[in-house]
Amino acid sequence: MTDRRSFLHMAIVGAAGILVAGCDRISQTVWGPKVLGKAEGLNRRVQALLSPSSSMAKEYTEADISAVFHPNGTTMPTTPAYQALMANHFRDYKLQVDGLVSRPAMLSIEDLKGLDVHTQITRHDCVEGWSAIGKWQGTLLSAVLDHVGVDPRARFVMFHCFDDMEEDTPYYESIDIAEARHPQTLLAFALNGKPLPVPNGAPLRLRIGRQLGYKQAKYLARIELVDSFEDIGDGQGGYWEDQGYEWYAGI
Amino acid sequence: MSTEGLDADVSPPIPMAVTESRKVIYRHPLPIRIMHWINVIALTLMLFSGLQIFNAHPSLYWGNRSDEGTEILALDARKDAAGNLVGVTHIGKHEFTTTGVLGVSSGKDGNPQVRGFPSWLTVPGPQWLAMGRRWHFFFAWVFVLNGLCYVGYAVATRHLQRDLWPTGADWRGIGRSIVDHLRFKHPHGEEALRYNILQRLAYLTVIFVFGVGIVLMGLAMSPRMDAVLSPMVEAVGGRQSARTIHFIIAWGFVVFVLIHLFEVLISGVFNQLRGMITGYFAINTTPINTSTPSEDTPSEDVPSESAPTEERPHD
Numbered sequence: 382m383t384d385r386r387s388f389l390h391m392a393i394v395g396a397a398g399i400l401v402a403g404c405d406r407i408s409q410t411v412w413g414p415k416v417l418g419k420a421e422g423l424n425r426r427v428q429a430l431l432s433p434s435s436s437m438a439k440e441y442t443e444a445d446i447s448a449v450f451h452p453n454g455t456t457m458p459t460t461p462a463y464q465a466l467m468a469n470h471f472r473d474y475k476l477q478v479d480g481l482v483s484r485p486a487m488l489s490i491e492d493l494k495g496l497d498v499h500t501q502i503t504r505h506d507c508v509e510g511w512s513a514i515g516k517w518q519g520t521l522l523s524a525v526l527d528h529v530g531v532d533p534r535a536r537f538v539m540f541h542c543f544d545d546m547e548e549d550t551p552y553y554e555s556i557d558i559a560e561a562r563h564p565q566t567l568l569a570f571a572l573n574g575k576p577l578p579v580p581n582g583a584p585l586r587l588r589i590g591r592q593l594g595y596k597q598a599k600y601l602a603r604i605e606l607v608d609s610f611e612d613i614g615d616g617q618g619g620y621w622e623d624q625g626y627e628w629y630a631g632i
Numbered sequence: 633m634s635t636e637g638l639d640a641d642v643s644p645p646i647p648m649a650v651t652e653s654r655k656v657i658y659r660h661p662l663p664i665r666i667m668h669w670i671n672v673i674a675l676t677l678m679l680f681s682g683l684q685i686f687n688a689h690p691s692l693y694w695g696n697r698s699d700e701g702t703e704i705l706a707l708d709a710r711k712d713a714a715g716n717l718v719g720v721t722h723i724g725k726h727e728f729t730t731t732g733v734l735g736v737s738s739g740k741d742g743n744p745q746v747r748g749f750p751s752w753l754t755v756p757g758p759q760w761l762a763m764g765r766r767w768h769f770f771f772a773w774v775f776v777l778n779g780l781c782y783v784g785y786a787v788a789t790r791h792l793q794r795d796l797w798p799t800g801a802d803w804r805g806i807g808r809s810i811v812d813h814l815r816f817k818h819p820h821g822e823e824a825l826r827y828n829i830l831q832r833l834a835y836l837t838v839i840f841v842f843g844v845g846i847v848l849m850g851l852a853m854s855p856r857m858d859a860v861l862s863p864m865v866e867a868v869g870g871r872q873s874a875r876t877i878h879f880i881i882a883w884g885f886v887v888f889v890l891i892h893l894f895e896v897l898i899s900g901v902f903n904q905l906r907g908m909i910t911g912y913f914a915i916n917t918t919p920i921n922t923s924t925p926s927e928d929t930p931s932e933d934v935p936s937e938s939a940p941t942e943e944r945p946h947d
Contacts, residue, residue, distance in 0.1 A: 397680075400680065400755070402757070404677070404680070404767065408763045414766055417767055418770075423773060431860060432859045439858065439859070439865075447697050506853070506855045510685065510686070510688055510689035510853075510875060511691075511693075512697055512698050592855055592856065625762035625766075631854055631856030631857070632851075632853070632854035632855075
């Protein structure tokens with residue numbers, strides 16, 4: 382009986398192993414991931430159809446806020462530029478906004494507070510599967526775009542960050558203009574009523590209501606308006622995108 | 633070749649020369665067969681890539697948040713006194729050591745590795761979330777489109793209404809059907825062509841509860857879709873509840889498939905397989921033994937060893 386059982390066990394593990402090995406080989410090819418990646422465009426289009434660009438992420442109540450907002454990825458940037466800013470409690474921090482804009486600007490947190498500031502309690506969904514709820518306060522990205530004047534050729538907003546993921550490979554992200562103009566897209570400087578803590582992206586991070594966490598770049602250094610991100614990083618529009626994650630992170 | 637041994641059939645005796653005759657019936661039309669096998673591939677790859685995605689955060693929660701300490705299920709790892717990795721599965725407050733399978737299992741190099749499900753159950757094998765997502769979302773579309781085609785076809789050809797929707801007589805025979813299943817008793821005559829009540833309920837549940845449910849719970853994990861689906865998401869408890877339900881239904885599919893395979897195995901595996909590959913399925917049309925016409929249930933010796941069949945495995 383045990384012989385038969387161990388044979389059955391081996392047969393199942395063996396069959397599964399062959400399947401996994403086959404899929405691994407396909408995953409290593411150039412065409413495999415490309416074909417599988419076709420789903421991303423379909424997801425983006427169908428989701429935009431079912432959940433239009435004006436649809437709003439659910440806003441929660443104070444009672445729903447996570448006691449601990451789990452910080453993920455970089456929790457302490459080690460670059461000298463960031464370390465210097467942190468040593469001075471970010472008093473000298475200025476967000477650089479440039480690219481395809483009429484009036485490039487350097488904006489302090491105080492400058493940002495002078496624009497259209499919103500507070501929202503929204504859920505943060507990580508690509509890994511976990512969720513946390515936080516109260517974010519920040520300036521509408523849309524207001525910042527209006528402040529600098531966006532060139533009609535601009536199609537994407539790039540976010541360049543202080544934290545290095547590998548040597549000389551800073552974190553970066555990008556979203557399209559429609560997502561940037563969404564009323565829940567904030568440049569957040571406060572979490573749960575306090576200045577944004579360092580592990581969560583101090584002094585300024587991006588908050589998007591309807592995409593996964595890796596889109597929501599922390600430690601923002603510079604915002605750049607571009608018509609294409611082909612020449613930035615490995616050309617996929619973000620650090621994780623360059624590692625094979627989808628640019629469209631709505632699912 | 634006969635598909636069965638002695639089977640005292642329920643049909644009345646036929647007043648002709650009684651000889652065993654085997655009829656081959658075109659049972660499963662081509663579209664059904666194609667959709668069935670596409671579904672096999674899609675479900676298998678979705679399960680394996682789903683477990684890869686699950687491994688990125690191998691814990692389940694209820695509600696909207698993933699607060700530490702509130703895990704319903706967690707596949708964890710710790711080190712024992714000797715410094716060896718130990719796989720630990722938490723279900724609620726209970727803890728089980730599952731080294732080798734859950735929590736800790738050997739990687740490609742043979743060394744113990746911290747990972748939820750073992751590499752022989754995930755696509756891709758190594759920890760590779762981005763690639764797991766590609767497999768999962770690609771075959772999610774295959775699964776959904778194939779499922780829509782199936783339901784459309786089943787309604788248009790009345791397969792759904794005729795073969796799957798239970799009739800009043802089906803419902804009245806449910807007790808008998810349960811007993812027959814528990815005794816592994818299967819009809820071999822014309823009756824074998826008809827889905828019994830448990831089959832009907834199983835297929836309807838899998839299609840409309842599991843199939844629809846797992847897709848909706850998958851969409852409930854999409855932050856973009858949640859902007860329009862939040863009433864549904866909140867109705868099931870929140871995004872983490874949806875993730876938990878998605879996981880449970882996935883295993884529901886596994887349980888269904890195991891039962892399905894078991895039934896195929898014991899009801900004539902070659903005949904059943906041929907039916908789903910070529911469409912042709914053999915039945916016995918004439919009873920061999922007509923001496924018990926009034927008997928309501930087939931005799932006891934149907935699955936006995938004395939009636940060796942081509943279809944049943946010999947052990």
